[in-house]
Structure formats: structure tokens, C-alpha cells
Amino acid sequence: MRQRISDVNMNNVTFIPGNRRRCILVDQITALQVCVVVLVCLKKAVIGSPVECPDQEIGGTSCTISAEKLLDRAVQHAELIYRFSEEAKLLFDELLDLFGGMNQYIPGGAVCAPKTVPVPLSKSEIQQISDRWLLHSVLILVQFWIEPLVNLQKSLENYKSAPIGLLSRNQWIASKLSSLEEGLLVLIRQILGEGGLVLGPPEDVSDNTLSVDAFETVRRDYSVIYCFRKDAHKIQTFLKLLKCRQVDRENCSLF
Amino acid sequence: MAHSLSLRLLYLGLMCGKGLVFAQGSELFSQASDANKGPHLTGCRSSEQVTFRCWWSSGTFQNLSEPGALRIFYQTKALSSDWYECPDYTQTVKNECYFNKTFTRIWTSYCIQLRSVPQNTTYDEACFTVENIVYPDPPVGLNWTLLNVSRSGLHFDVLVRWTPPPSADVKTGWMSLVYQLQYRVKNNTYWEMQELESGTQQSIYGLHTDKEYEVRVRCKMSAFNNFGEFSDSVFLQVAQIPSKESTFPMALVLSFILIGVVILLIFIVISQQQRLMVIFLPPIPAPKIKGIDPELLKNGKLDQLDSLLSSHDMYKPDFYHEDPWVEFIQLDIDDPADKKNSDTQHLLGLSHSGSSHNLNLKNDDDSGRASCYDPEIPDPEDLASLLHNHSEQGEHQHSLVSRSSSANPDFQQESEVVETPIQTQPSWVNMDFYAQVSDFTPAGEVMLSPGQLNTSPEKKKKEEENEKKIQFQLVSDGAYTSETTARQFSADVPSSPGPEQEYQAFPTQGVEGNLWNGDYLVSVNDSQTPYLLLEPPPAPVLPPISDYTVAEPPSKSSFIAAYGLSAQPR
Numbered sequence: 001m002r003q004r005i006s007d008v009n010m011n012n013v014t015f016i017p018g019n020r021r022r023c024i025l026v027d028q029i030t031a032l033q034v035c036v037v038v039l040v041c042l043k044k045a046v047i048g049s050p051v052e053c054p055d056q057e058i059g060g061t062s063c064t065i066s067a068e069k070l071l072d073r074a075v076q077h078a079e080l081i082y083r084f085s086e087e088a089k090l091l092f093d094e095l096l097d098l099f100g101g102m103n104q105y106i107p108g109g110a111v112c113a114p115k116t117v118p119v120p121l122s123k124s125e126i127q128q129i130s131d132r133w134l135l136h137s138v139l140i141l142v143q144f145w146i147e148p149l150v151n152l153q154k155s156l157e158n159y160k161s162a163p164i165g166l167l168s169r170n171q172w173i174a175s176k177l178s179s180l181e182e183g184l185l186v187l188i189r190q191i192l193g194e195g196g197l198v199l200g201p202p203e204d205v206s207d208n209t210l211s212v213d214a215f216e217t218v219r220r221d222y223s224v225i226y227c228f229r230k231d232a233h234k235i236q237t238f239l240k241l242l243k244c245r246q247v248d249r250e251n252c253s254l255f
Numbered sequence: 256m257a258h259s260l261s262l263r264l265l266y267l268g269l270m271c272g273k274g275l276v277f278a279q280g281s282e283l284f285s286q287a288s289d290a291n292k293g294p295h296l297t298g299c300r301s302s303e304q305v306t307f308r309c310w311w312s313s314g315t316f317q318n319l320s321e322p323g324a325l326r327i328f329y330q331t332k333a334l335s336s337d338w339y340e341c342p343d344y345t346q347t348v349k350n351e352c353y354f355n356k357t358f359t360r361i362w363t364s365y366c367i368q369l370r371s372v373p374q375n376t377t378y379d380e381a382c383f384t385v386e387n388i389v390y391p392d393p394p395v396g397l398n399w400t401l402l403n404v405s406r407s408g409l410h411f412d413v414l415v416r417w418t419p420p421p422s423a424d425v426k427t428g429w430m431s432l433v434y435q436l437q438y439r440v441k442n443n444t445y446w447e448m449q450e451l452e453s454g455t456q457q458s459i460y461g462l463h464t465d466k467e468y469e470v471r472v473r474c475k476m477s478a479f480n481n482f483g484e485f486s487d488s489v490f491l492q493v494a495q496i497p498s499k500e501s502t503f504p505m506a507l508v509l510s511f512i513l514i515g516v517v518i519l520l521i522f523i524v525i526s527q528q529q530r531l532m533v534i535f536l537p538p539i540p541a542p543k544i545k546g547i548d549p550e551l552l553k554n555g556k557l558d559q560l561d562s563l564l565s566s567h568d569m570y571k572p573d574f575y576h577e578d579p580w581v582e583f584i585q586l587d588i589d590d591p592a593d594k595k596n597s598d599t600q601h602l603l604g605l606s607h608s609g610s611s612h613n614l615n616l617k618n619d620d621d622s623g624r625a626s627c628y629d630p631e632i633p634d635p636e637d638l639a640s641l642l643h644n645h646s647e648q649g650e651h652q653h654s655l656v657s658r659s660s661s662a663n664p665d666f667q668q669e670s671e672v673v674e675t676p677i678q679t680q681p682s683w684v685n686m687d688f689y690a691q692v693s694d695f696t697p698a699g700e701v702m703l704s705p706g707q708l709n710t711s712p713e714k715k716k717k718e719e720e721n722e723k724k725i726q727f728q729l730v731s732d733g734a735y736t737s738e739t740t741a742r743q744f745s746a747d748v749p750s751s752p753g754p755e756q757e758y759q760a761f762p763t764q765g766v767e768g769n770l771w772n773g774d775y776l777v778s779v780n781d782s783q784t785p786y787l788l789l790e791p792p793p794a795p796v797l798p799p800i801s802d803y804t805v806a807e808p809p810s811k812s813s814f815i816a817a818y819g820l821s822a823q824p825r
Contacts, residue, residue: 079431079477079478082478083477083478086478086479112364121360121361121362121363122305122356122357122359122360122361123304123305123356123361123424123429124305124356124357127427230362230384230386231362233362233386233478234361234362236431237361237428237429240427240428240429240431241427241428241429243428244426244427244428251426251427252426252427252428
């Protein structure tokens with residue numbers, strides 16, 4: 001049973017099972033319009049702009065937005081990003097089902113590019129690492145995925161029958177990733193009191209050459225969505241862990 | 256390029272794919288019947304996103320069912336590309352491989368293979384990432400509290416609470432769970448589902464009292480599709496609150512009051528029936544003559560009526576000075592017909608002799624106003640004597656019947672005119688007080704006739720005439736009359752040219768009256784052929800004039816006009 005975001009209300013997210021593929025696509029369009037509009041407004045309300053401290057220097061610590069609020073906004077961003085990536089992946093699955101199923105395109109396990117900075121992947125390890133490390137890991141991840149998603153958007157536009165929901169979600173995710181990156185930089189400054197570890201332009205691991213082979217193109221595009229979805233969940237979990245630690249260190253550090 | 260892309264995809268889709276058996280969630284492991292399959296993986300699950308387990312079945316291969324025959328190997332990119340054997344085969348559970356937290360990496364893909372080592376065959380393989388196989392444990396600690404009961408006592412609301420599964424680390428934010436609550440009437444087959452709830456409580460509204468409900472909860476990771484098992488059901492029931500004692504007498508008292516009010520109303524209605532009838536159903540005012548009791552008119556004797564009516568102001572003799580049409584009927588006393596004159600004199604003398612009975616006839620020009628407005632009703636005895644004296648004129652004296660005759664028209668006219676005042680007297684005997692509208696001319700004028708008392712000859716003629724009228728109507732509905740019907744008409748006519756007919760409207764010339772007045776047509780039929788029914792009669796046929804002559808302008812008769820007129824409704 002597949003589920004969709006129907007109403008982007010932070011506190012009361014409702015899922016509606018999508019029963020039919022074709023109807024889903026139409027529903028997606030309308031739902032997405034609403035979602036995008038709401039999210040655009042929400043962005044202003046929730047995240048705003050973490051660097052928009054009125055009459056303050058950008059690097060100044062006199063910005064009045066608390067770390068907890070920033071974390072809250074970051075967590076909400078991550079949740080939404082993950083949900084949208086989940087839906088984008090499902091839409092892509094449906095698109096592929098029309099052409100014989102997704103089994104051929106699923107990256108076996110190694111296709112998801114390893115990150116430049118290894119990130120711990122078990123709970124115990126994660127709970128052992130410091131806040132600093134967590135924040136940096138998240139920042140690295142976010143920074144890593146901005147460009148591939150932009151490329152994916154360009155590639156999807158070449159598809160003949162790509163659903164509009166897929167395209168719009170992808171676009172939205174890309175934009176929100178950028179804002180999340182900004183927020184994380186501010187967070188790092190606030191929590192850690194240091195300048196953000198801005199990496200250089202990410203190493204171009206993915207093959208950017210436009211492959212003439214349609215199969216490879218589709219496979220690559222699908223792997224982008226697939227792997228990004230995984231990482232979006234990771235980002236969300238990390239941020240939640242971080243939020244708990246910031247609020248209540250003793251209870252949240254149990255492992 | 257897009258077009259070629261889609262085509263390629265379609266083509267490739269039809270080929271055998273690169274067989275990576277992968278599915279997420281429930282599609283991970285095929286759930287086909289185990290009976291027909293060989294050894295296969297039945298499932299891999301994680302309950303807390305920290306560890307996971309895999310199970311397999313030997314299927315139909317009984318020789319592989321002993322422990323150790325089939326083994327699990329896994330590969331994960333996190334460690335290396337090598338295949339490692341299952342780190343822990345669970346002792347207590349058959350065919351289970353357990354990966355503890357040191358071997359579990361989230362967001363990492365695992366591939367599991369079921370192998371038979373001696374035969375070096377791989378029976379099944381599955382790849383997944385751990386977060387995709389997370390099926391949370393059911394929530395625990397389900398309980399409910401009553402929120403409120405409706406005023407009618409028929410419905411109630413509850414608040415159901417639960418706690419997250421203890422194995423799921425929700426507190427630190429490791430897992431984000433959403434819950435789904437289901438409830439049903441006990442022993443019903445259909446579960447009502449609530450929407451997903453991220454908190455740990457939910458309200459249910461609109462439950463029925465006196466019904467037992469069953470409630471259960473399950474959870475899953477948010478934005479994933481894998482629901483865990485249902486929690487243990489909790490039963491809730493609220494007894495229906497019996498109706499309060501205080502309301503019962505209230506209802507009784509109200510009903511008694513209502514019945515009393517109804518009885519009172521009925522009593523009032525019965526006792527004041529007459530007055531209420533007058534108020535609600537006012538009597539329709541009967542036609543009244545001012546100063547005259549209608550009862551007297553109905554039942555009173557003639558002499559009483561006489562006195563009444565003569566004393567009435569309405570019937571002053573000068574009432575008719577302005578009546579114009581009376582002047583049409585002029586009594587020409589200078590006519591050289593002596594017989595008639597003598598008759599006239601005689602009648603006039605008689606009329607004077609009858610003055611003792613308040614007959615108010617004048618022997619001047621106004622005598623022609625033998626109209627229905629003549630108030631005097633002569634004494635029946637006197638009138639009878641009049642009738643007797645003028646028996647030779649009795650044929651046409653009984654009523655205002657006009658005769659058609661082929662005699663001198665002028666003479667006839669005059670005789671008719673002369674006779675009309677005389678005829679009014681005897682005819683008064685048979686007349687009602689009020690005049691009747693007998694017919695409408697085609698020109699729209701009203702023909703009046705005196706009503707008739709019970710005299711059989713007139714009645715007969717009336718019926719006869721009605722019959723003829725009906726017959727004529729049959730004729731006049733169509734434009735033409737057939738020859739046969741015309742003949743019928745003519746056959747019905749008595750041969751005598753002078754049937755006594757009550758009232759007709761005959762213009763001095765013209766066809767209009769002739770056309771629709773069946774009597775006339777019938778009367779002239781004997782002298783004419785049937786085809787001439789709709790044609791104007793020849794002029795010398797004398798139209799007898801009744802007392803109630805309708806003056807109309809003569810019009811040129813033509814067949815077309817006649818045809819048009821015959822189609823007019825009467």
C-alpha cells in the first residue's frame with residue numbers, strides 16, 4: 001500500500017493510500033500544487049531564512065533565532081524532503097513499471113556513490129559520535145546532493161512521459177536542499193561556534209556525460225532518486241538525534 | 256531524443272531483465288504458496304532498525320529440512336564485497352538467521368543468499384536496505400477514557416491512549432512512528448479505520464451506547480509502508496443511562512395538559528357552533544331585492560307579491576322613458592285592418608278593465624313595451640278570461656311564439672306587433688318574474704326570452720327546439736353539412752310551415768341568424784333543398800319577430816361569410 005502526502009501540515013501529516021496508478025498521477029499534480037504553495041508559505045514561516053537576522057552581521061552571534069528553533073526548522077525540512085523524495089521515487093517506479101518494472105534499474109548495492117566523508121551507519125556508532133560530527137555529516141550529505149538533483153531535473157525534462165509530479169517534486173527538493181544547507185551553516189555557527197566546514201565543489205563522482213544509451217540514462221536517473229531517498233532518511237534521522245541531544249543530552253545519549 | 260528514449264525503454268522492458276530480485280517492504284519476498292516451491296527465503300524483518308532477522312523454508316525439498324543443510328550468506332557493501340555467512344543462527348527458532356547490531360548497518364544495502372553448501376547451489380537471493388524492512392512492534396498499554404456521553408444517552412466519545420513499542424527508540428528520535436487505530440463493534444467483520452496519528456492518543460467520536468467495541472492499534476515508520484502487527488485489542492462499552500425519573504412525570508403532565516386543552520377546545524366549538532359557523536363560514540348573501548323578503552317571493556301568494564312589487568320604487572312607470580328599443584315596437588292604431596283594430600280595442604278595453612288589478616298598461620306608444628320588465632303580473636283569473644276570449648288567437652298567444660308565415664310580411668309584422676302587447680298579458684301567466692337569456696346572436700347581442708312556467712306545450716317545444724339545436728350543432732361543427740344530414744334535418748321538421756317556436760333572432764335581412772339558429776334552418780328546409788342550408792334564404796321568407804327582437808344591422812350574406820359564421824362558437 002503506497003502512501004502519499006496529501007496535506008503538508010507539520011503536526012498532523014496525513015497519508016492517503018494511493019490505489020490506482022493513473023489516478024495517482026493526476027492527484028499528484030493537484031496535490032503537489034497545493035503542497036508547493038503551502039510549502040512555499042511554510043518555508044517563510046518555518047525556516048524563513050536563517051541568515052536573515054535583521055540589522056545583524058551574517059556571521060554575528062547576536063542573531064536571536066535560537067538553536068532549538070533552527071533545529072526544529074531543519075528537522076521539519078528534512079522530514080519534508082524525505083517524504084517528497086519517497087513520493088518521487090514511487091512516481092519513478094510507476095513510470096518504470098510502464099516499461100517493464102523497476103527490477104532492472106535498481107542499483108544492486110554499489111551504485112550509490114560513497115561519500116567523500118564516511119558516515120557511521122549503525123545506531124551505536126551514530127550515538128557515539130559527537131554533535132559536531134553529526135552536524136558536519138549532515139552538511140556534507142546535503143551539499144553532496146544538491147548538484148545531482150539539479151542534473152536529474154535536467155534529465156527528467158527530456159523524458160517523454162515523465163509525470164509532472166515527479167518533475168515538480170524534484171525541483172522542490174533541490175530548492176529546499178539549498179535552504180537546508182544555509183540553515184545548517186547557521187546552526188554550525190551557533191552550536192559549534194565555528195565557521196561552517198564548507199567543502200569545495202563536490203567531486204564529480206557521477207557521470208555527467210549525457211549518455212546516449214537510454215537504458216543507462218534511466219538507470220542513472222533512477223539510482224539518483226533511489227540513493228537520494230536513502231540519504232534523505234539518513235539526514236532526517238541525524239537531525240532528529242541531534243535535536244534530541246540538544247534538548248536533553250542525558251536521556252538522548254543512551255545507547 | 257525523448258521519443259527514442261521511450262521506445263528504447265519499451266523494447267528493453269520486454270527483454271529479460273537483469274535479474275536482481277529486489278523489492279521493498281512486503282514485496283521483498285514472494286508470498287507464493289510454499290508447498291510447490293523449493294527452498295526459499297520467507298522474509299527478513301527488523302523491528303527497531305537496529306537488528307534484523309531472516310527466515311527461510313526448505314519447501315518441498317524434505318531432505319534439506321534438517322538444520323545446517325541450508326545456509327545464509329550475506330553481502331554488504333559496507334564491509335566488503337565478500338559473502339559472509341550468517342553471524343548467528345537462532346537456536347530457539349528454526350530456520351532463522353539473526354543479525355545483531357554490530358552486523359547491522361542502516362542505509363546500507365544487504366544481499367542475502369540461501370545456499371546449499373554441499374551442492375553449491377543458490378536457491379534464493381534477496382537484496383534490501385534495513386530501513387526498508389522495518390516492521391515496528393505493536394504499541395502497548397492500550398487504554399481508554401470516556402470523554403462524554405450525548406444528552407440523549409445514545410452516543411459517547413472516548414479517548415484511546417497507548418504507548419510506543421518499547422523496542423522502538425522513539426525518544427531519541429531514532430525512529431519516527433505513526434499509528435493507526437481501528438475499531439469495530441464486537442464480532443463485526445468490518446473494522447473502522449482512523450487516520451494516521453503521530454501522537455500516542457486518539458479520540459473516537461459517535462460510538463453507540465450499549466454496544467461493545469473492540470479497539471486496536473498498529474504503527475509504522477513515517478513515510479514507509481510497513482505496518483507492524485496489531486496490538487492486543489481492548490474492549491470498551493458504556494451502558495446506556497436510563498431515562499431520568501424526573502423527566503417521566505414531566506412528560507406525563509405535559510400530555511395531560513395537552514389533552515385537557517384539546518377537550519376544552521372541542522367543548523367550545525360544540526357550544527358555540529352557530530357563532531363559529533357564522534364567523535368561519537359566512538353565509539353567501541342571497542340575491543335580494545331591497546325591501547322585499549326573498550322568502551315571500553318564493554312562497555308568497557301572488558296578490559301579496561303584487562302589492563309588494565307595485566309599491567316598490569324600482570318599477571315606477573317612468574323607468575322606461577329612456578329605453579330606446581321599445582320604440583321599435585310601435586303600436587299603429589291607424590291600421591285599416593278592422594278586425595285587428597277591433598281586437599285591439601277589445602284588448603285595450605280589457606286591459607283597462609283589468610286596471611283594478613293594478614294592471615298598468617298604457618294604450619299609447621308605450622304599450623309596446625311588452626317586456627320582461629313589466630312589473631305587473633295580472634291576476635291569473637283575469638288573464639284566463641282574456642285567454643278564453645281570444646281563443647282564435649290562442650295559437651300564438653300562449654307564449655311569445657312567433658310564427659313564420661307566408662302572408663304579407665308587413666301585415667304579419669304588424670299583427671305580430673299588435674299582438675305582442677296582448678300576448679304579454681296571457682303570456683305573463685306563464686312567465687317567471689325574471690327573464691332568461693335564450694341565445695346569443697352572432698353579433699354578440701343577447702336574446703332574452705321570458706322564462707316559462709309549467710306549460711306542457713311550451714315545454715315540448717323547448718325540448719324539440721333543444722333537440723334541433725343539438726342536431727344543428729352537429730351540423731355546424733363541420734363546415735359543410737352533408738346531404739344526408741340535411742335531409743335528416745328536413746325530415747325532422749314538421750311539415751307545417753309554421754312550427755311554433757319560441758324565440759329566434761331574425762334580422763330583417765341577412766343570414767347570420769339563420770345560420771346558427773337551427774330552428775330557422777329547420778323551418779325553411781321544406782322549402783329549400785338541403786344544399787341551401789348554408790345559403791341565405793330567399794328574402795320573402797318572413798322572419799317572425801318575437802317580443803324580444805334584436806336589432807342588428809343587415810349584412811350581406813355570402814357563402815363564405817356564412818361558412819365563417821357557422822364555425823363560430825355559440
